[in-house]
Amino acid sequence: MLIKSSNNNRISENxxxxxxxxxxxxxxxxxxxxLGAGTLLSTNAQANPxxxxxxKDSVQFETTPLDFENSSIKLNEPVQKLTEQGVATSYNNFxxxxxSKSAPKEKGQELTVNPWLLxxxxxxxxxxxxxxxxxxxxxxxxxxxxxxxxxxxxSMVIPxxxxxxxxxxxxxxxxxxxxxxxxxxxxxPEQMPGQxxxxxxxxxxxxxxxxxxxDEAMHPLTLLSVGMYGETLPPQNGAxxxxxxxxxxxxxxxxxxxxxxxxxxxxxxxxxxxxxNEYGFYANVNPNVDHPRWSQARERRIMGSGLNSHKRIxxxxxxxxxxxxxxxxxxxxxxxx
Ligand code: MTE
Numbered sequence: 149m150l151i152k153s154s155n156n157n158r159i160s161e162n163x164x165x166x167x168x169x170x171x172x173x174x175x176x177x178x179x180x181x182x183l184g185a186g187t188l189l190s191t192n193a194q195a196n197p198x199x200x201x202x203x204k205d206s207v208q209f210e211t212t213p214l215d216f217e218n219s220s221i222k223l224n225e226p227v228q229k230l231t232e233q234g235v236a237t238s239y240n241n242f243x244x245x246x247x248s249k250s251a252p253k254e255k256g257q258e259l260t261v262n263p264w265l266l267x268x269x270x271x272x273x274x275x276x277x278x279x280x281x282x283x284x285x286x287x288x289x290x291x292x293x294x295x296x297x298x299x300x301x302x303s304m305v306i307p308x309x310x311x312x313x314x315x316x317x318x319x320x321x322x323x324x325x326x327x328x329x330x331x332x333x334x335x336x337p338e339q340m341p342g343q344x345x346x347x348x349x350x351x352x353x354x355x356x357x358x359x360x361x362x363d364e365a366m367h368p369l370t371l372l373s374v375g376m377y378g379e380t381l382p383p384q385n386g387a388x389x390x391x392x393x394x395x396x397x398x399x400x401x402x403x404x405x406x407x408x409x410x411x412x413x414x415x416x417x418x419x420x421x422x423x424x425n426e427y428g429f430y431a432n433v434n435p436n437v438d439h440p441r442w443s444q445a446r447e448r449r450i451m452g453s454g455l456n457s458h459k460r461i462x463x464x465x466x467x468x469x470x471x472x473x474x475x476x477x478x479x480x481x482x483x484x485x
Pocket of ligand 1 (some may be wrong): 243402
């Protein structure tokens with residue numbers, strides 16, 4: 149997150165909106181038998197259909213095609229050109245594995261995700277613990293194509309698979325005193341080398357923590373994701389379960405979740421602890437409020453790895469998800485950045 153981004157170079161935006169991209173991909177997956185396969189294999193049980201990891205013999209982790217055939221597919225926006233899967237899964241921020249963009253994929257493959265427990269507790273009537281199978285089976289999965297805008301001024305378009313966080317929160321029944329929701333990533337230094345060293349892990353005090361106001365957590369756009377591109381999440385993208393908040397800077401979308409807790413007070417958040425003047429609690433995408441060290445007015449849309457697969461485009465307020473605006477109507481967003 150310490151990268152500088154130039155914001156000149158005003159190439160005109162030419163976002164390709166092509167519904168066929170998305171639908172044809174689903175058709176291909178279907179023809180190949182990857183959809184509706186009813187799979188719940190162990191993480192090693194089946195070869196990755198796209199073979200992303202095939203170059204490395206040492207790789208332990210393989211994703212599994214997800215069964216979301218019967219789900220209602222909701223698209224919240226006109227389908228934009230998707231970022232290539234190979235790019236979205238190899239250019240990552242996941243400091244638990246190191247601070248470079250390539251480290252999460254290089255160092256993350258031995259993360260074990262089954263068994264896994266995600267606890268939902270704190271100020272709730274009905275605490276819940278979900279195991280690995282619950283995460284994939286208990287809620288109806290749907291695919292959502294969202295823009296992801298990193299605070300470093302790059303962005304991608306990613307087809308996530310998951311379910312609304314509100315589904316779990318409603319089951320857990322928040323008490324009247326609950327005003328916020330805190331989130332915590334796995335702490336497992338033996339598999340996450342960045343947690344072993346302040347140098348490798350970017351100076352963060354682990355575990356990585358995040359937070360939302362309760363109304364933000366209950367918002368229909370707020371997704372708990374268990375997959376992307378039709379498969380379970382690879383470690384570098386936050387296996388086996390992560391948050392996805394498309395109207396906020398990417399650092400709010402906390403990965404590899406083990407704990408969700410309802411609280412009365414605003415919970416501490418990792419990047420805010422590290423540099424409060426640079427990273428706020430809200431972190432809504434806002435082209436009018438610059439990062440102290442770079443502009444947020446524009447972004448680099450990453451679609452692929454080729455020469456013409458990056459474009460400079462204008463950043464939109466709330467990353468274009470206007471439906472969230474009413475949650476902040478009484479707030480000065482230059483103060484609550
Ligand atoms: N979650 C944890 N636990 N650790 C991290 O370092 N990085 C965040 C977020 N979630 C991060 C994290 C940042 S800065 C971004 S931009 C997104 O993850 C990147 O998600 P992606 O790698 O799936 O694109």
